[in-house]
Amino acid sequence: MGRRRPESTAFNLSSKGIGCIGFNLTQVEKSSIHSPLVRIEAGASWLGGSLSTFYCYSMIHSGNSVILQESGTELLPRNHYGTFYDAEAYLVYSASLPGQPAGPDVIRREIKENGNGCCERHIHAWTGERSVLGALALRRAGQLVTHLGAPCVLHREPAASETPRLYSYFRDGIRILRSGCVGDSARLYRVRGRRPVLVQLDAVSWAQLAADGVFVLDTTPLVVLWLGRAANLVDKIFGAKIAYRMARGAEKGMSARRITIAHDGYEQTLPGADRSLLDGILELRARTVRPAAPPPCRPTPARLYKMTTAVRAPPLAIPSQRSAARLEEIKRAPLHRHDLADDSVFIVDAGERGIWSWVGPSARPTAARGALAAARGLARARRYAGPVSATPAGREPLEFAALFHAWPWCDARREGRQRAARSATTKLDAVSLASNAWLAAEAQLPDDGSGALRMWRVRRQSEIEDAIGNTETLVEVPHPQAGVFFSRDCYIAVYTYHALIGEQSILYYWMGGSSLNDLRNLCAKEARDLYIKMARLPVQVRVYEGKEPAHFLQIFKGRMTTYMGSATDYEPTGRRVLAPPRALVRVSGQYAREARGVEVREGSEGRGGCYIVREGARAWVWCAATATGDEREVAKNMAAAEHTLVMQGKEKDDFWKVLGDRRSLLTPAPLREVERPLPPRLFYAYQGTPGQYCFEEMVSFSQLDLLPEMTAVLDAHRALYVWLGAYACARAKDDPMLIADQYLDVDPAARDSETPVIVLSQGREPPNFTGFFPHWKPNMWKSHKTFSAIVSALEGKAIVHSGNSALQSGNNANRFDQHEKYPLAVLRGPRDHLPPDVDPLTKELYLTHDDFVATFGVPYDDFRALPAWKQKDLKKAVGLF
Helix, strand or coil, X not given: CCCCCXXXXXXXXXXXXXXXXXXXXXXXXXXXXXXXXXXXXXXXXXXXXXXXXXXXXXXXXXXXXXEXXXXXXXXXXXXHCCEEECCCEEEEEEEECCCCCCCCCCCCXXXXXXXXXXXXXXEEEEECCCCCCHHHHHHHHHHHHHHXXXXXXXXXXXXXXXXXXXXXXXXXXXXXXXXXXCCCCEEEEEEECCCCEEEECCCCCHHHCECCCEEEEEECCXXXXXECCCCCHHHHHHHHHHHHHXXXXXXXCCCCCEEEEEECCCHHHCCHHHHHHHHHHHCHHHCCCECCCCCCCCCCCCEEEEEEECCCCCCCCCCCCCCCEEEEEEEECCCCHHHCCCCCEEEEECHHHCXXXXXXXXXCHHHHXXXXXXXXXXXXXXXXXXXXXXXXXXXXXXXXXXXXXXXXXXXXHHHXXXXXXXXXXXXXXXXXXXXXXXXXXXHCCXXXXXXXXXXXXXXXXXXXXXXXXXXXXXXXXXXXXXXXXXXXXXXXXXXXXXXXCEEEEEEEEEECCCCCHHHHHHXXXXXXXXXXXXXXXXXXXXXXXXXXXXXXXXXXXXXXXXXXXXXXXXXXXXXXXXXXXXXXXXXXXXXXXXXXXXXXXXXXXXXXXXXXXXXXXXXXXXXXXXXXXXXXXXXXXXXXXXXXXXXCCCCCHHHHHHHHHHHHHCCECCCCCCCCCCCCEEEEEEEEECCEEEEEEECCCCHHHCCCCXXXXXXXXXXXXXXXXXXXXXXXXXXXXXXXXXXXXXXXXXXXXXXCEEEEECCCCCHHHHCCCCCCCCCCCCCCCCHHHHHHHHHHHHCCCCCCHHHCCCCCCCCHHHCCCCCHHHHCCCHHHCCCCCCHHHHHHHCCHHHHHHHHCCCHHHHHCCCHHHHHHHHHHCCCC
């Protein structure tokens, strides 16, 4: 169907509200003398009927009038998308099918809304730091919701703290510029984020620069890229690209300006002309740089509040007086969907993930209208400066649903894929899954489990000490396909299969539910040593008992069984893993990739649809009346040997006699509801301070969001992926599990810390990972330029050379550059007044390079080459000993 031409509608804002004046009006309609002047060009029918619609409105303060402009018309050219001015306010409207991307570059085509294809609508009210239009922007947003006549999610967006969803509309990032700074001779910008945010700073001064930042100084003859010593590599890459765009100029044919790269503390090493220009703007003698920002406060679990109306009796009955809203804390995470009542308004405080208000379908209109105001009140009380959002029931976005445990996600398209994955019992070999990666992702299978398997049991220290002549920590399991595990033990398994890109390996390490922490730590260490021995090629997977991913279960062909105790309880040497001769096993799952058996003893919790009773060489399979045919087949396959099938209600005396005192443990399970896991979410993981990671979400992600210099976390909810780029920092590659643990720890939904974690490297991604990305291209990074290559290209085009080539790799390995820097006067002060991180014996390490050369007369490397006694004499002479 062809695209309709957008219709325009003009609205008149008065004290009584908003009213429709007419269609296709191009003139500006005037209201009463005290009402602001408003112009809206946004078609009612086109706004509501497009698959992916994007509009951006700007509010410009001009005396007592406000003009509301739509982008995409002659009033705001398309090249202004993503540009915001800090003295203005903006509205951004988007509509798309659930889970589909939205933005100005997405192709628009009309659809008809119905129960299966309802639009997901978002309205963002953005306000600049110097804008006085924040309240008016929110009123306009509410009026737009009324005009649309459809449920919308409303976001209040503060400058420089926007929601990830707003960033997703602008793939090249957003620019926050200072209003009225057109004629300035020098402008200073900061670059940050994976979807970069370029913020123009108020004044050009050293006070604006920070050690963990990337800044661009734009002057008439020169563009200076200033790189903080603690800045991350991704920010540096985008800073370099933005500096290049600035130097190239907006108009074709414009002569390119020169670019110089200044590293934090190495400004004096710049070429003479560039150093003189920088000195004239910033005065190098007055150099002072803010230290890296302190780590954020430890996130607290999400809190749920219910909005109620405080009962109060005013002395005079004033009809226009509104009763105040009151928030009552209901509970803390984990939160569940049933905690939200349909007749109320609730506020969810998720800390750094935002504050949300949820409006029930039966909530009173007055409460619904005050939902966002109540959330903003809580934000002010918490001194929270981030985004605040309001969502109606039934249209909750993924960001809100992820705050709740096991939120039932409704998406007809995704449910169809999941049904296809669950019913696909054939053609699941590696080749077919590689060509249907979406199926591999939904089923969580890289292949059909028919590859080669080797498995080892990790021995305890006491076993090693008791052994005679055998000090090996790992004991290989002779027949791993039997699938026998013990809850007090830990195991390492290496699975190898043939994929399209060659031989692939997966290294699993399994932690028993009753195993000691010392044994778990030993298991993790042995797994890491084996991973390094295998040239870091395998995919690493950390698995806990009862949380095994589908592929791990598929390897054992539906026969994995976990028994209580340890393997040494039944075979003293521990060299063979034997099943106990007498056991009651609860079976769960409808397919081999879901099948797991768990031994049940007195005190065990849980119910099952089927059970296996073993007594010597004999076996019985007991099936509850609620068990499905698939569950019965899984239990019969797990029993393996010849067995007797027993149905509930038809048990014979010999069965009860064998079961004996375990009869009370035979508890049938009710019918299970089909799980509806949330869609996957992608996060950029970067290091805030050493050992502490921060996570930035990327909404509507694609493979383009993955950079070889970054580390990413893909949250598939039932499993967690940690993706390591080829040029990711060494610390992330050394301990990727720390990243996963910190992510689970800061998740406001109070996630299970035993969620399976899968670590993979760039270039060796299995289809159960790539299937979450639309149109994955294995060769996408072949032409990727490293940071060093980008710097070299800039220097070649920019005519100048950077001062410190040792830092061009982006990851500083120099011991001198890894320390926080302080002024010389501070380091010469009394020992009791030194900063807490300064080692009094090596004060020279806390000087910047330029201060070090000015103080000692030589660079640090030359200083280190001197004899120790000479170093000591020099430090005494300058007052640093």
